[in-house]
Amino acid sequence: AGPPKLSSSSPSDNSTNISLTANLVLNFDSIVSATSAGGNITLYKDSDNSVVEVIDVTDASKVSGLGSAVVTINPSTTFSEGTVYYVYIDSGALERTSDGKDYGGISNSGTLNFTTLDVTAPTVIISPANGATDVSNNTSITLTLNEAIRYLDDSTIRDNNIDNIITLKDTNASGADIAFDAIISGSTITIIPDAGFSNLQTVYVAIGADVEDGSDNAISATSATFTAGVRPYYNKSYPKVFHKNIGIDANIVLDFDRVVFASTTSAGGRSDRLVSIYNATTGLTVFSEDSN
16 A cells, blocks of 8 residues: 555635634544654744744654544644644654555645634724814715625625615714715725815714624724814914003904805804903903904
């Protein structure tokens, strides 16, 4: 008879979604034992061919089943998720027990390799970011995921069904709907409002926990709130800052970068829209008038 052969293994070659703590089970066509010379079983990471762990076939704490046709290797290593590994077995490390013929081993990365399970849910980055201000009124919103996604029932997300998982509202999650269309390209979702946002409008955007990656890891519902519209920029004033000897009946002139109007909403959480002048020494109000 020829040398012993490896009939099958678990994980099998090219298998996927393997546990991070999986054992390696080798099924031979005959009973095998360690040779007197011994040898190693070596695990490699495929991406850079680095050695993950070297296991002596005589190490009883990691290798069991010698003297049978089923040899189990229990690595001390916890595998990294979503990673490809391959196995080498030294030629002559194992032999058929009955006649001493050596097992030829594994000496290439394509004979026994496997990919571990992905256990981390996709992450979502929303732009504009939560709390952003001075956002362009005509901006589109992007949701960038770090990997491809699908619906929880494994169906494909397309431009014609992606609106189902997006929320776009005025002010907050309870606000009025803002009409939009959404498209997906790769792992990036772009939300295009039907009309530009109003000046200083608060916008709420969210994606629901209705999607997952290819390993069934569902995302966490994610949202952001931002303010659209660029605020007027104050350029200068007359009198200037720290200007002295100003007439007691002088007007105060504020120069902005654009035409401004009295606000139609309360300022700073107050129920008024006051323009006030204070005494710099005492802090007392000397003038206060509704800007409207």
